[in-house]
Amino acid sequence: MAIMMPASDQAVLARRAEIVAALRAIVPGEGVIDSAAEMRAYESDGLTAYRQPPMVVVLPDTTEQVSLVLKYCAGQGIKVVPRGSGTSLSGGALPLEDGVLLGLGKFKRIREIDFDNRAVVTEPGVTNLAISQAVAHAGFYYAPDPSSQIACSIGGNVAENSGGVHCLKYGMTTNNVLGCEIVLMSGEILRIGGKSAENSGYDLMGVITGSEGLLGVITEITVRILQKPETARALMVGFAQVEAAGECVARIIGAGIIPGGMEMMDKPAIHAAEAFVHAGYPLDVEALLIIELDGPSVEVDELITRVETIANGCGSTTCQISTSEAERNLFWAGRKAAFPAVGRISPDYLCMDGTIPRGALPKALARIRELSEKYQLGCANVFHAGDGNLHPLILYDANKPGEIERAEAFGADILRACVEFGGVLTGEHGVGIEKRDLMPEMFSEIDLNQQQRLKCAFDAQGLLNPGKVFPTLHRCAELGRVHVHAGKLAFPDIPRF
Amino acid sequence: MDTLKVRDAKDVEEVVRAAIANEQPLEIIGHGSKRSIGHTMATNAVLDLSALSAVTSYEPNELIVTLQAGAPVADVLSLIDSKNQQFAFEPMNTAPLLGTPALGTIGGMISAGLAGPRRIKAGGARDHLLGAHAVSGFGDSFKTGGKVVKNVTGYDLCKLLAGSWGTLSVMTEVTLKVMPKPEAERTLLLPGLDDAAANKAMTAALGSPFDVSAAAHLPKSAFRSRTDGLTDGLTDGLGDIAGQGEALTLLRLEGITASAAHRAGSLRELLAPFGTATLIEDAASSALWATIRDVLPFAAGGALGAWPVWRIVCPPASGAALGAQLAHETGGDVIYDWGGGLIWAALPPKGDAHAPSVRLRTNAVGGHATLIRAAEDVRRSVDVFHPQAPGVTALSERVRAGFDPKTILNRGRLTRGTAT
Numbered sequence: 001m002a003i004m005m006p007a008s009d010q011a012v013l014a015r016r017a018e019i020v021a022a023l024r025a026i027v028p029g030e031g032v033i034d035s036a037a038e039m040r041a042y043e044s045d046g047l048t049a050y051r052q053p054p055m056v057v058v059l060p061d062t063t064e065q066v067s068l069v070l071k072y073c074a075g076q077g078i079k080v081v082p083r084g085s086g087t088s089l090s091g092g093a094l095p096l097e098d099g100v101l102l103g104l105g106k107f108k109r110i111r112e113i114d115f116d117n118r119a120v121v122t123e124p125g126v127t128n129l130a131i132s133q134a135v136a137h138a139g140f141y142y143a144p145d146p147s148s149q150i151a152c153s154i155g156g157n158v159a160e161n162s163g164g165v166h167c168l169k170y171g172m173t174t175n176n177v178l179g180c181e182i183v184l185m186s187g188e189i190l191r192i193g194g195k196s197a198e199n200s201g202y203d204l205m206g207v208i209t210g211s212e213g214l215l216g217v218i219t220e221i222t223v224r225i226l227q228k229p230e231t232a233r234a235l236m237v238g239f240a241q242v243e244a245a246g247e248c249v250a251r252i253i254g255a256g257i258i259p260g261g262m263e264m265m266d267k268p269a270i271h272a273a274e275a276f277v278h279a280g281y282p283l284d285v286e287a288l289l290i291i292e293l294d295g296p297s298v299e300v301d302e303l304i305t306r307v308e309t310i311a312n313g314c315g316s317t318t319c320q321i322s323t324s325e326a327e328r329n330l331f332w333a334g335r336k337a338a339f340p341a342v343g344r345i346s347p348d349y350l351c352m353d354g355t356i357p358r359g360a361l362p363k364a365l366a367r368i369r370e371l372s373e374k375y376q377l378g379c380a381n382v383f384h385a386g387d388g389n390l391h392p393l394i395l396y397d398a399n400k401p402g403e404i405e406r407a408e409a410f411g412a413d414i415l416r417a418c419v420e421f422g423g424v425l426t427g428e429h430g431v432g433i434e435k436r437d438l439m440p441e442m443f444s445e446i447d448l449n450q451q452q453r454l455k456c457a458f459d460a461q462g463l464l465n466p467g468k469v470f471p472t473l474h475r476c477a478e479l480g481r482v483h484v485h486a487g488k489l490a491f492p493d494i495p496r497f
Numbered sequence: 498m499d500t501l502k503v504r505d506a507k508d509v510e511e512v513v514r515a516a517i518a519n520e521q522p523l524e525i526i527g528h529g530s531k532r533s534i535g536h537t538m539a540t541n542a543v544l545d546l547s548a549l550s551a552v553t554s555y556e557p558n559e560l561i562v563t564l565q566a567g568a569p570v571a572d573v574l575s576l577i578d579s580k581n582q583q584f585a586f587e588p589m590n591t592a593p594l595l596g597t598p599a600l601g602t603i604g605g606m607i608s609a610g611l612a613g614p615r616r617i618k619a620g621g622a623r624d625h626l627l628g629a630h631a632v633s634g635f636g637d638s639f640k641t642g643g644k645v646v647k648n649v650t651g652y653d654l655c656k657l658l659a660g661s662w663g664t665l666s667v668m669t670e671v672t673l674k675v676m677p678k679p680e681a682e683r684t685l686l687l688p689g690l691d692d693a694a695a696n697k698a699m700t701a702a703l704g705s706p707f708d709v710s711a712a713a714h715l716p717k718s719a720f721r722s723r724t725d726g727l728t729d730g731l732t733d734g735l736g737d738i739a740g741q742g743e744a745l746t747l748l749r750l751e752g753i754t755a756s757a758a759h760r761a762g763s764l765r766e767l768l769a770p771f772g773t774a775t776l777i778e779d780a781a782s783s784a785l786w787a788t789i790r791d792v793l794p795f796a797a798g799g800a801l802g803a804w805p806v807w808r809i810v811c812p813p814a815s816g817a818a819l820g821a822q823l824a825h826e827t828g829g830d831v832i833y834d835w836g837g838g839l840i841w842a843a844l845p846p847k848g849d850a851h852a853p854s855v856r857l858r859t860n861a862v863g864g865h866a867t868l869i870r871a872a873e874d875v876r877r878s879v880d881v882f883h884p885q886a887p888g889v890t891a892l893s894e895r896v897r898a899g900f901d902p903k904t905i906l907n908r909g910r911l912t913r914g915t916a917t
Contacts, residue, residue: 117814204889206653256678355648439650
């Protein structure tokens with residue numbers, strides 16, 4: 001494992017049998033798993049390069065049990081790692097050797113569907129897609145659609161602030177969540193928000209969303225639902241140069257058009273996807289844009305024409321416009337299967353997730369090509385082009401000595417480039433362990449300390465999911481100290497009135 | 498009392514550090530346009546950010562603008578308007594309601610986080626703040642977020658800063674999302690509905706696929722302020738449509754012209770059981786929504802100018818029952834926005850501004866109420882911001898102390914009796 005996790009607490013490990021018994025007293029029956037064979041299912045999440053069996057797995061099915069487990073662990077100084085469906089691509093649910101893995105998989109019930117308030121109250125283990133399915137009969141859906149939506153849990157979506165293809169127009173998880181029930185590490189159960197459009201006081205829901213399981217364990221979520229657009233159509237546009245495709249994206253946005261989705265693939269990704277799903281992608285182009293417009297037909301038809309004109313103006317070499325749902329789905333099939341398609345042409349791949357200003361797309365692609373040469377590893381690129389979110393897929397073979405290290409170094413250089421171009425380390429996958437040690441590329445020690453003070457407000461002992469997000473951990477007492485700057489007793493000499 | 502007009506982020510750090518050393522609180526202001534919202538603060542000096550007024554960068558194609566916190570809202574709005582863009586959350590202009598000069602800074606706009614009618618579709622200030630530089634109560638400059646629309650790197654401290662009323666940090670620079678202005682807007686007007694029926698009509702509209710971007714209801718009584726006239730050229734934007742003196746339910750559709758017109762037609766059919774809707778377009782429509790956004794029927798210069806005003810946020814389908822009950826109990830007036838999820842209530846003057854009844858009724862539906870306008874002596878005896886459950890209050894206080902352990906910034910503004 002290339003990344004250092006917090007040192008295991010030997011005293012805790014020595015008491016394992018006692019801890020397992022105490023947890024069994026809280027969660028009876030099959031809810032506590034301690035056999036090595038059964039725990040193997042939990043040793044990794046979607047970032048499979050990292051594996052670590054936990055000390056014990058607990059699968060509670062009530063909020064009270066979650067509260068009692070956390071209270072017990074807090075009292076005993078035992079670390080806890082929360083987990084939803086385990087689809088994190090950044091290692092957010094990677095277990096700790098001396099930690100309890102707290103799985104929320106049994107929280108599978110949708111508690112209330114409230115069409116009048118356009119809200120669904122759900123348990124965290126319900127999958128993202130299941131929410132949309134539960135309200136589909138009334139024409140509603142839940143907008144954020146990460147590509148893992150058939151498997152990923154809504155609790156995990158809140159923890160990671162998940163995005164998806166449609167978040168350019170409809171926002172990320174944070175823009176679509178109204179409230180939650182959360183259990184703090186102390187075992188205290190709190191309710192934040194509800195069915196109102198906004199909460200009173202500080203926006204705690206806003207910081208809980210995307211906190212990567214470090215602030216609390218979510219046991220209920222209220223999301224807002226939307227009416228499905230009347231129709232959707234897509235254009236598939238090919239370009240002889242990546243720069244032209246980047247320019248096309250900028251001009252569409254510049255023209256005031258916010259598509260439902262706007263995706264870009266480069267040549268290696270196009271070829272891999274076409275070989276896999278035969279979507280009819282042009283193979284002689286350097287970049288392919290899939291642009292989806294949604295809304296009433298009268299609007300979609302008009303915008304399709306406008307986008308087509310813009311694409312022509314940018315020198316597109318091919319342009320197909322979907323005329324049926326089947327055709328639209330076919331355009332998307334290749335893009336949606338891009339990750340497994342790349343999995344077929346390479347034994348292993350690393351999926352990166354930086355965001356850059358849209359205008360920097362050509363520059364970023366050029367840099368990725370240079371790095372690909374330098375590290376002698378292939379790279380296929382798929383982007384959420386509309387919001388500048390890059391997903392370079394670095395191809396490597398874990399069985400060849402040194403390739404995983406080279407792939408990770410390549411990935412780190414891509415993320416450094418994202419920051420250099422004015423962007424950020426992660427657009428939707430989270431920091432987790434994957435980008436943890438790169439955080440200083442983007443944030444100063446003061447910035448990171450301020451974030452950790454928030455952690456202290458929720459979990460002063462630092463027992464919840466330690467080792468994720470922050471490269472260096474500080475004690476809360478140390479972070480809370482106010483430094484009085486000597487000689488600063490008087491206000492500085494600035495204009496007074 | 499000193500007013501310290503800072504010139505840059507370094508000045509802000511120095512002032513806060515000196516305040517920490519002296520253990521003396523600071524009041525943070527931009528133009529001071531919302532100073533009357535909240536409790537009276539303990540303060541030893543005023544930190545004035547209005548000189549930090551530059552536009553750092555504006556990139557229309559990236560849909561972002563980076564601004565110093567003291568940049569005047571009016572200037573920024575006209576800048577982005579020149580590129581046919583807007584803040585999609587329709588920030589409220591509080592000047593008419595509070596009776597202050599038409600001013601306000603970007604920092605104040607974010608710190609107050611008062612979003613307008615499009616909140617239901619586009620989100621609030623918190624959804625449009627992408628990044629910030631700020632000075633904490635530790636006297637340190639920090640940054641959070643970034644300059645791109647899609648970012649999950651680290652905790653999203655921007656969410657906390659938006660709506661924190663200057664109690665967590667002094668923002669010095671912010672990056673905000675801007676969005677294209679819609680090509681056209683259409684508003685359907687349904688006359689004569691009572692609050693309950695209007696709530697049902699708004700629920701039907703917002704549950705339709707027609708992408709309604711705003712839904713409001715003005716009960717008949719909301720027009721009574723017009724009979725006394727508005728002072729000093731203040732117009733309420735209602736124009737002739739209020740001529741009948743009937744209640745009005747308003748539903749807005751925005752987008753490309755053909756689409757807005759098409760959806761207006763479809764929505765009119767859907768709402769036929771509630772009556773025959775009339776249609777207004779573009780400039781007339783936007784003037785009307787500015788009236789709702791800025792709550793002009795309760796303007797300080799109007800007939801109800803001396804009445805305390807509550808801003809109540811609740812589950813939208815509970816709006817009418819709550820609002821009608823409050824109006825009936827107190828003899829006050831209400832206006833509904835956000836499809837019923839936002840109630841503006843102007844209640845007859847009373848020492849406690851009817852707080853017990855407002856809070857009781859609001860709690861019963863899971864909402865929260867803020868006393869936006871009231872005389873200082875009323876605010877001394879009433880909690881301006883909605884009291885929360887003890888566990889949430891305690892957590893919020895720990896969060897606050899994590900930014901400002903010595904309570905240097907806007908001490909006492911949010912919680913009654915904490916100024917000393």
